[in-house]
Amino acid sequence: MSRTILISGAGIAGPALAYWLHRHGMTATVIERAPEPRLGGQTVDLRGAGRTVIERMGLEQAARDRVTHEEGLRFVDGRNRIRASFGTDALDGFVTELELLRGELADLLHHHTRDDIDYVFGDEITGLTDTGDGVDVAFRNGADRRFDLVVLAEGLRSRTRDRIFADIARIRSFGLYTAYFTVPRAEADDSWARWYNAPGRRVVLLRPDNQGTTRATLSFLDSQPGLDRLQVLAQQDFLRRHYADAGWETPRVLDAMGESPDFYFESVGQMRLEHWSRGRIATVGDAAYCASPLSGMGTSLALVGAYVLAGELSRHPDHHDAFRSYEDIMRPYVTQAQNVSWFAPRLASPKTRTGIRLLNTVAGFATNPAISRLTRRFTSPPADAIDLPVYSCAGR
Structure with a gap:
């Protein structure tokens, strides 16, 4: 089906969608405001249906070649x-065998599609006009162009999405802030992720990567x-003050923060979008249904959403029918992924030392194999629930 489709966003969902559109005979263009692929970011996992999509793309081995080799997660004092210590085979909600850096996955998808897809970096959409028989698009740097359809594959706080869907978009907040950045590897860093709680609902998480450095996360409720x-x-000044007395290896993390090449700070939330399309413009991934890092489902939703959207566009000559079918298939999956309790970050980041000791005690009990099997259904994201x-x- 010969359609021209503009995709805004070259993260995970955008290149995955471009790949499947090309496989279905459509012409995709991907625009990204960053000057080059964004290779920073923390660890993501491939699980459930998201992993199946990667397999159908023929990329499972390539993904395995880029894993961080993280052995599991340890709670430390x-x-x-x-x-408490959880290996990759203990609780699927923490660590899986296919853990890789977000930037590595984005780079893999870009390399796998760049020979067939027109990528435009260093530009962004400044105007969208749906004329009924096409979409006229204005760009910050490039000349205006016309496409049959436009798909927004941007982030939770997509400004382009809000041009079209602001009246039906709502962000659910958890009151949780998180900073992500890379720090030099230290002697204490090994192949295990380490989770440390400080009083005042503050968390420090250090995770190994496959590049000789360590990925740091500072999360706190405020x-x-x-x-x-x-x-x-x-933001960095605030973090230094807020974590000044946190203890453990926090001073080392704060000292390295200012020199980190990929510092990113966000308010954690979910996107609740009443409808994922309007006319000839649709959304996919975080711009449509971000479930938050708390869900453990962001990568799966991006990959599966891209796969289903492209597939439905190939099945339906009318884009309205395709968008409707895409949402019918994906909505139950998204609803389950977004079923994250408001209390989840509060349980994971106690306010007092007594609460932290209790959390570590409970986590220690959960390492028991019998209890682990019982709790797996509460800790494992519904990645296969579609x-x-x-x-x-697919698979051709």
Whole structure:
């Protein structure tokens, strides 16, 4: 079906969608405001239906070649004593065997599609006009162009999405802020992720990567709105003050923060979008249904959503029918992924030392194989909770 489709966003969902559109005989163009592929970011996992999509793309071995080799997650105290330890085979909600950096997955998808897809980096959409028989698109740097359809594959706080869907979009907030950045590897860093709780609902997470460095995460609950809208230097100053007395290896993390090449700070939330399309413009991935990092489902939703959207566009000559079918198939999967309790980050980041000791004690009990089997259904994301369609080109 000869359609021209503009995709805004070259993260995970965008290149995956471009790949499947090309396989179905459509012409995709991907625009990305960054000057080059964004290779930063923390660890993501391939599980469930998302992993199946990667397999159908023929990329499972390539993904395996890029894994971080993380062996599991350990809860530690201020003296770095292990209070609980979960290997890759213990609780699927923490670590899987296919853990890789977000930037590595984005790079893999870009390399796999760049010979067939027109990528435009360093530009962005500034105007969208749906004329009924096409979409006229204005760009910040390039000349205006016309496409049959436009798909927004941007982030949770997509400005382009809000041009079209602001009246039906709502972000569910958890009151949780998270900073992600890379720090030099230290002697204490090994192949295990380490989770440390400090009083005041503060968490420090250190995870190994496959590049000789360590990925740091600072997460905390705070009722102050708008911290994510501060300038980067102000965000880092706030983190230094907020974590000044946190203990453990926090000083080392804070010292390296200012020199990190990929510092990113966000307010964690979910996107609740009443409808994922309007006219000839649709959304996919985080721009449509971000479930938040708390869900463990972001990568699966992006990959599966891209696969289903392209497949339905290949099945339906009318884009309205295709968008409707895409949403019918994906909506139950998304609903389950977004079923994250508001209490989840509060349980994971206790306020007091007593609460932290209790959390570590409970985590220690959960390492018991019998209890682990019982709790798996509560900790494992519903990554397989979809009957993934098989389209004519899949696996060909």
